Amino acid sequence: MLDLEGIYKNESVEDVLLHFAPRTPYPSIDRMYVNYKFEIVANGHLLETYQRVxxxxxxxENGKPLPEKDPNWKEPKFVTNNKYGIE
Structure with a gap:
């Protein structure tokens, strides 16, 4: 079972975005941070990091709800290490 709470609480915002943004709309990612680590949204760090990546x-950004992986995209280590139940 995927440990979403562990991911959002323990991994960097950039790594979370690199993994989830191509498959999950930004408002859903925002909502998960509101649930598990509100200060990331409250201080603007989530939006700043999204704009930076x-x-x-x-x-x-391609005009669709989900961004695409760009040439500099690299899979986060928590994914390659199969941490949190990610397969």
């Missing part, structure tokens, strides 16, 4: 070419 777009600028750095890790995610590509």
């Amino acid at each position: 777009i600028r750095e070419g890790k995610l590509l």
Whole structure:
């Protein structure tokens, strides 16, 4: 079973975005941070990080609800290590 709470509480905001943004709309990611680590949303860190990964070419906004993986995208280590039940 996927441990979403563990991911949102323990992993960097950038890594969470790199994994979830191509498959989950931003408002859903925002809502998960509100549930598990509110201060990330309250201080603007989530939006700042999202904008930065777009600028750095890790995610590509395409006019659709979900961004695409850009050439500089790398799978986060928590995913490659199969942490939190991710397969």
